[in-house]
Amino acid sequence: MTTGSDVVLDRLMSLHPKVIDLVLDRVHRLLATLDHPETRLPPVIHIAGTNGKGSTLAMIRAGLEGAGETCHAYTSPHLARFHERIRVAGSLIGEADLTRLLEECETANGADPITYFEITTCAAILAFARAPADWTLLEVGLGGRLDATNVVNPRLTVIAPVSMDHEAFLGDTLPRIAAEKAGILKPGVPCIVGPQDEAALEVIEYRAARLNAPLLIHGQHWHVAEEDGRLVFQDETGLMDLPLPRLIGAHQVANAGMAVAALRALGRARGAEAAMTRAEWPARLQRLRTGPLVRAAPADIWLDGGHNPAAGAALAEALARLPARPLHLVCGMLNTKDATGYMRPLAPLVEQLHAVSIPGEANTLSAAQTVAAARAAGMRAAEASSVDVAVERIAVTAPEARILICGSLYLAGHVLRSNG
Template identity: 80%
Template sequence: MSDGSDVVLDRLMALHPKVIDLVLDRVHRLLDALDHPEARLPPVIHIAGTNGKGSTQAMLRAGLEAAGDRVHAYTSPHLARFHERIRLAGHLIAEEDLADLLAECEAANGGAPITFFEITTCAAFLAFARTPADWTLLEVGLGGRLDATNVVTPRLSIITPVSMDHEAFLGDTLTAIAGEKAGILNRGVPCIVGPQDDAALDVIEATAARLGAPLLIHGQHWHVTEEGGRLVFQDETGLMDLPLPRLIGAHQVGNAGIAIAALRALNRAEGAEAAMTDAVWPGRMQRLTKGPLVDAAGTAELWLDGGHNPAAGTALAEALTRLPPRPLHLICGMLNTKDAAGYMTPLAGPAIHLHAVSIPGEANTLSATDTCAAADRAGIPNSPAASVDDAIAAITAIDPTARILICGSLYLAGHILRSNA
């Protein structure tokens, strides 16, 4: 990151004592001071959900760009560098432009309390409003109803699978969390709904009925399956026979279906094949093939995944079963706000051992000792490690042909991508 944006980002972190504080008053105030860039965005596709938001956005962006469109995209958190969050008409925002936008938002805010995510979202809106494009893909940061992105009237809404996560902020039941996600629905604006548990779907349908928001629901209005090594999508328009998603895991078939349904709704179905073959989404079942950590692993395979809740653990376990057999060793670091044992339990089958690490530079990291305790509850043999490097050395000393998966947190994934660059 450039020194300019780095310095401003550090200052912005100090504007509000709470990292997460779900109200929209501060965002509306700043957007008013900035002359409402959110009202001047290219047509918006707004994406909420617990799992699959980033993967779905990546596939949708690949499809729209293959159809010849220019696409803005906003996502969070970043992995290696902050500017990954803002993509302008197909390109990551330049560091110097980001620094200027952040400084402009800081000046307009006038020192008033505002969270880091809120003010940086306003900066993204400014960038999007000033750069011509055909579409704006907005990924919700947390929840939906009170998320800083939920100040727009989109052309299309998307709700990916909803599951338990962020209970301290969104509620401790699936219905409560689904209610927060459904808060992105707008009167008369259609919404693509991905695969859902019945309890979540009931809440989404009830919210949509109250608002008159048309729904296109997985399993009702569209269907997607894997058949004979191909992806088959079908809706009332007809059937599409496509390559399987480039992104690994059976759960990506459902995410791909959401992206294709969205492309159909936007009259961009010609981009569906590219959505499968061209999408890139780092830190999600990503095979690392070069860098110092790969060199240290030698003949062992090195993989990286940032999933961090029980549903992500289930999807990860299933994805691992599709790889050619190798002894699986986990290197796991998690935040202390997550259900660590719930995440690890599905991995107890494929994994033979877990090395627990703390996440470097992260105040809310779970300690290696506590991560080991969670692994005990999940039934995975485990031991602590002082670092990822130490864990790789310990694993390869015992089994040089192991499959090593570094997992448990996007923050750990980001640290790995930076240190392995």
């Protein structure tokens, strides 16, 4: 069913010929027209990085809410509905409020060019400025320095692990990408730094030194590890023994460490256990337990939206820890991603990849192109006309298989919508 917000969002897509155009001028102009709502936000925690920033935000939010405080949260992209991007004081934004805010921003912007992400970010900021909460959590959309969210004066910043992704927009080397991520650093504002390649860390440290921004760096100022089925976090104030994060995968231990370090820095360590046990973040190695896909196949079915080589490596490590079963992938990816690089760490675990195109996505790889990328990564691969067809095929030919639907958040969103 088409809603009022859907109609407005469709109109906003036409305001700029480019989907991605990284400058801040248009955002500053619209926010000024809206009387600078970015200056009236509850204290901001601003999170950048290539992998893990969304999971880290989810854990920080769970921790703050577990400590009895309320949070606005802005994330992207959405999976099933746009409303997922904007959480106002703990609740997803309502349809009427979203439509009204989008129309207000559309009217204020007029016919001036602005990208879809920029104007919807302004709508989120406007929503947050008008509703009371204790904290505002902002996830960077792309990069950091010129991202539409980088218009705030935060209380704390977080830089999750930086790796190669979006090279066409952020640069073709790790130091260049790290420089873009480090663009969220602000003078005197502390930053939690997750595990980093040395080349990325050097850039972050250089930028922080110029801004006199204190860094709390993984492996230097704080440490985190899984020990005997528990999460152990330690910094200069002491050791914390916590449950393992609810989010599945060894990579979530590092994300949990960033969340706990952030809570410590904010004086909210009492929320650390809730950060582990209450966080929810769909399509991150999520097991599907209901819906038509599950009814069609006796195998266990999982969903993951990771899409770059680092995500592929983290996913492979997490899958290797699950009880052994033959693994079949149903994979669709965008043509802006390093598909073979994503698949290569998964190849030793996979019986066969079933390639699909992503419905409704202009930039999808064709199934044939995904097959070629999989074969280059060392996998057996075949085309399928849809996710449903692929799952049904696996259910017949490999009924004891584990099925992982993967390769893109856009594919994950399609699955969540169609699977109910």
